[in-house]
Amino acid sequence: MKKISDLFNQASIKITDSPYILTTSFSKLIVTTNYDTILETASRQSIKDEPLKPLLPCLKGQVDEAIQSNERCLLKLHGSTEETTSFILTSKQYQDFYGKPSERSGKPLPLYLEQLFSGKSCCLLVVV
Numbered sequence: 700m701k702k703i704s705d706l707f708n709q710a711s712i713k714i715t716d717s718p719y720i721l722t723t724s725f726s727k728l729i730v731t732t733n734y735d736t737i738l739e740t741a742s743r744q745s746i747k748d749e750p751l752k753p754l755l756p757c758l759k760g761q762v763d764e765a766i767q768s769n770e771r772c773l774l775k776l777h778g779s780t781e782e783t784t785s786f787i788l789t790s791k792q793y794q795d796f797y798g799k800p801s802e803r804s805g806k807p808l809p810l811y812l813e814q815l816f817s818g819k820s821c822c823l824l825v826v827v
Contacts, residue, residue, distance in 0.1 A: 700783040700784070700786045700788070703734070703780070703783075703786070703788075704734075704780040704781075704783045707734060707735050707736075707757065707780040708780055710718055712735070712737065713731055714737055714740060714751075718737050718741035718752075719741045719744075719745050721741070722738055722741050722742040722745060723746060724746050726756060726773065727769055727770065727771045727772070728765065728766070728769070728770075728771075728772050728773075728815070729751065729772070729774070730773075730774045730776060730815065731773065731774070731775055731776065732775075732776050732777045733775070733777075734775070734777065734778055734780050735780060735787065736753075736779065736780060736781065738751060738773055739751055739753050739773060741823050742771075742773070742807060746771075749771050751771050752758060752765070752770060752771065752772045752773065753772075753773045753774040753775055753779060753781070754772050754773065754774050754775065755775055755778060755779060755782060756775075756778075756785070756787075756796060756807050756808055756811060757778075757782075757784070757785045757786040760775060762811055763814075766811070766814050766815060770810070774811070774815075776808060776811075781785050783817065789794050796808045797809060
């Protein structure tokens with residue numbers, strides 16, 4: 700996990716228009732499976748008074764509060780390079796957070812996703 704984080708953090712990345720559009724044009728809550736910090740950087744540069752607050756599923760209280768309060772947040776479902784212990788990468792980590800297909804009850808990520816999508820409209824963006 701540390702090696703992956705180091706690779707991301709040492710990479711020279713040019714931020715295109717897409718992250719700026721994503722962080723300024725849609726919902727206050729953005730959900731991503733990316734580990735990198737591109738969306739956070741774009742948000743800080745374009746919305747200085749209210750940048751996205753990154754949240755990780757391993758910090759349950761933070762995520763629950765953000766979903767309920769409608770703050771500007773970035774829910775990083777699979778972790779962040781800033782906190783390598785938050786990565787969801789291996790089969791075991793996926794099972795710990797998502798559960799097996801027949802055993803998802805009580806697992807963190809299905810609960811968060813249910814909270815996010817029940818009773819709310821959703822815009823799905825796929826950036827390639």
